[in-house]
Amino acid sequence: MAVERTDVIVVGARCAGSAAAIALARGGCAVVVLDAARFPSDTLSTHLLWPSGVAELAELGALERVLAFGAPRLRTGSASGAGFTVSGRFPAVDTIDFALCVRRTGLDAALVATARQTGAEVRERCRVTDLVWDHGRVTGVRYRDDAGADRELLAPLVIGADGRRSTVARLVGATQPYRAMPSGRACYFAYWRDNKPEWRSVAAQWRAEALLGTAFPCDGGLVLSLVQPPDAGGRPGPAEEIYRDSVSRIPELVDRLSGCDMVGRVRSATGLSSYFRRSSGPGWALPGDAGHFKDPVTAQGMRDAMRYGRLLGESVATRLGDPVLLDAAVLAWERRRERDCLGVYQWTNGLARGTALRPMEIELYRSAAGDDDLTTDLLGVFSRVVEPSRLLGPARLPGLAIGAMLRGYGGRGTVAADIADNARLAVVEGIERVLARKRPLPEIPPHASSAPGAEPSRPAENVLPQGEAHG
Known part of the structure; x- marks a missing residue:
């Protein structure tokens, strides 16, 4: 078996992997990226980037390449529900x-090209089959190259940026989340030939009963339309049938897509669960969906994959020569990601409940529809410049509660129950955020072997839901 050495191995070349590779190459490291795909390559993804995600593309030096695909700049965000529309x-x-x-065919190819231009070596059609261990530390990977030959590549750090079904996470025993929340929504989406030029600069979302639907204009003259009905559990029915039925029950989405023809098939992801997995250990790290995933309802996945992939690369670039400093840097990176993302994770879980708009949500829509500052805050949460706790925290909840009670959405009993539920949830989530800053992360069981070059133990593979749904 051919054996090589490099500074860092990155498994997975999409958002998190390319971002980490770019940062490491900028830091003067020799980086080899391995990916089973050949680019351009598609992946199941709802692929919306709010301004904070676009800013990450700019930080990585990939924005001009991405803009060249011709996707329109979406300068207006619009959200409608219960007869109110918030737009700004x-x-x-x-x-x-x-x-x-x-x-994703274009976006991921642009990231790969940027990584190569920066100095990273990207090897396509290479599938990792195993990790190399030395006294409980990951020291490399074994993989099958594009010619079918088995090879071994050694490095002080292996970064598993290989998605929810991460091979690296499985091989280090980190597939079991330490924090998780099943989604109450399924996800179905399709592309349509866009025939509405007046909507080409608007990212729009609608709520109708328990349904949520969106329309995001994209490259190729298309519009991506996603629907998220409540997840019924069990085996779902035909994807296209569920998708078309859901669209038909959101009147504003029907109007948005009128005169547009669907292109290609309906794609789906069901049985989703948001989570945090342990994402650092001796010689390894898990950025992107491999370590942390949020339901696509808030479209945060790609931004976080790029941002924390880049920050990981920047954190370790000068510490690869000292295992103690390296492990400390990777752990600090993991703790930072948890602190930064926990509030958005909690907010996302609330929107993913799969229920109709609740009284205080309706009051939020009503208030924001006539308040430019509140609209800016609402859009700022999606763009990660405003914390969700500021939008629905102690300073604003009493006013929303009073407004909901005065208007009696669904009856006083329903409003009172929603107020009590929001107050309870605010306390629980606040405590969780405080504890996350103080409590140590759960330990990964030590690797069974302590002998140099010994084979790794084989943790049982976690059963994950179908599809890869990235925001």
Whole structure:
């Protein structure tokens, strides 16, 4: 078996992997990226980037390549429900004031090209089959190359940026989340030939009963339309049948898509669960969906994959020569990601409940529809410039509660129950955020072997839901 050495191995070349590779190469490291795909390559993804995600593309040096695909700049965000519409311009993030929806074939290829230009070596059609261990430390990978030959590659750090079904996570025994929340929604989406030029700069969302639907104009003259009905559990029915039925029950989405023809098949992801997995250990790290995943209802996945992939690369680039400093840097990176993302994770779980708008949500829509500052805050949560706790925290909840009670949405009993539930949830989530800053992360059981070059133990593979649904 051919054996090579490098500074860092990155498994997976999409958002998190390319971002980490770019940061490491900028830091002067020799980086080899392995991916089973050949680019351009599609992946199951709803691929909307709010301005904060577009700002990450700019930080990585990939934005101009991505803009060349011709996706329109989405400068307006619109959300409608219960007869109210909230619409406004996105607050700027590092001068970026627009969202983008670019299909993954182009976006991922642009990231790979940028990684190569920066100095990373990207090897396509290479599938990792095993990890190399030395005294409980990951020291490399074994993989099958594009010619079918088995090879071994050694490095002080292996980064598993290989998605929810991460091979690296499985081989280090980190597939079991330490924090998880099943989604109450399924996800179905399709592309339509867009015939509505007046909507080409608007990222729109609608709520109708328990349904949620969106329309995001993208490259190729298309619009990506996603629906998220409640997840019924068990085996879902035919995807296209569920999708078309859900669209038909959201009147505003029907109007948005009128005169548009669906292109290609309906794609789906069901049985989703948001989670945090332990994402650092001796010689390994898990950025992107491999370590942390949120339901696509808030479209945060790609932004976080790129941001924390980049921050991981920046954190370790100068510490690869000392295992103690390296492990400390990777652990600090993991703790930072948890602190930064926990509030958005909690907010996402609330929107993923699969229920109709609740009284205080209706009051939020009503209030924001006539309040530019509140609209900016609402859009700022999606763009990660406003914490969800500021939008629905102690300073604002009493006013929303009073407004909901005065208007009696669904009856006083329903309003009172929702107020009590929101107050309870605010306390529980606040405690969780405080504890996350103080409590150590759960330990990964030590690797069974302590002999140099010994084979790793084989943890049982976690059964994961179908599909890869990235926001």
